[in-house]
Amino acid sequence: MTDAATVDLHYLEMDSEGAPDSTPLVVIHGLMGSADNWRSHLKAWQRSRRVIAVDLRNHGRSPHSDDMRYATMSQDVLALFDKLSITQAHVLGHSMGGKVAISLARLAPERVVTLTVGDIAPVVYQHGHDDVFAALKRVREGQPKNRREADDLLAEHVDSRSTRLFLATNLARNEEDILGLRIGLDEIQRGYGDIIGLPAGDGPFEGPTLVLRGAESHYVTDDLLPALREVLPGARVVTLKNAGHWLHAEQPEAFQQAVEAFIEHHEH
Template sequence: MTVALNHVDTGGQGVPLIVVHGLLGSADNWRSHVKQWQERWRVVAVDLRNHGRSPHVEGMSYTEMAEDLLALMDQLAIERAHLLGHSMGGKVVVSLALLAPRRVASLIVADIAPQAYGHDHDAVFAGLRRLQEGQPANRREADALLAEHVEERATRLFLATNLQRGETGGLELRIGLDQIEAGYDEIMRAPAGEGAFTGPTLVLRGGRSHYVTDDKLPALREVLSNARVQTLEEAGHWLHAEQPEAFQAAVNDFLSLQEGGRSLSE
């Protein structure tokens, strides 16, 4: 069963740009980018299931998440769209492109390869569980609780975007943590679908990230056969937050190419 995804739709004409966040992210993380993109394109930023303001349900497979996204496209009468996904969201948009290629005008995949990855979120989940137990009254208390398990301040700040004021006045998580942890093995797997997506594709990777290293490129191109790979040298995994202007420029140039009807090889 598909989930009715919470989303922000800027409205506008032309082929829309649909933006899909990564694990433990939300549409809110893309606010500043959406503000810029909406000057030229219709932008739809989504909260995936168990994230942001979308419903909490069992199942985190890429087939399920891609079908949620397709259902949203149907709801909004979007026949084809440019799809941008970061990290887990990148695997979601690749899955949609493999399962329903006619619905995809182009792909922008941010710092993820279409493959399985190892488990490396144990400390993050432990920190989030500590938040749940600690019931912080304010963000300073929340940061102290997270710091018991998560050393990097930037990661703690990112995780804190999932906090909201509860009915009792304290801060609480708005994500479906139980469902995400139960589905974590599925999240770490390769995207759903078979074969290759042959449409225009931009893969943006962080020069300081380990997610899309050179050794992963041959296998990446087996799935994304028309991929152009662009590196933001000074960025890590959260390249859209660490190098926002360079990220914006790369996306704008790519989408402008698609508007002009030119292929990536020209």
């Protein structure tokens, strides 16, 4: 655990349309993402259960902080559990959010009924977001008045149109009618060493675990599976065809169905 101060996370919550007594699902986004990215999935999953998607610290509408350690970020989520009177939950995390979810499951296994990890392994990764940091800083310096201007600024560093559209979800208008960044970019960059590092906790999480990976992604390659199984020994690894790292956006129906089937199988 950590004695660092938690922050009061912003979140989206949707009540169950079907079974109010079913165990809730908590969804944790990845780096530069937010709860807003998951709205279509939340609508699908709320048919059978209450769903909550969080904005991690320095993301979305949540407060900013220099501490990006996984122990601290998982404590933020656990504090939200307590605030919402969630005793146990199904926990899903993608990418950086997957490491937060793994950390939470290792630090508080009694709170996690099932763990679903989207395209990340509990290993140290190499630096790989320099272009993203440069693009977002360029937008901040350029002070665009509209999204076309913002896209032009992002394009100076990021070629991929889909990546630019994703990064643009972090833009918000300020009082001067300028598009600024709502994320804690400087805090994220200072904490990047922790973000690409290991999840928090010691020993394995023994509970039911599903790892979904993209067939075209390099984040959970076969050579990383031994390290993954040291931390998640019971993990069922499922590969989604025609999907990369953003598998929930590239194959949304297959992703939704895999998660729903896994959770339903382990529902109390």
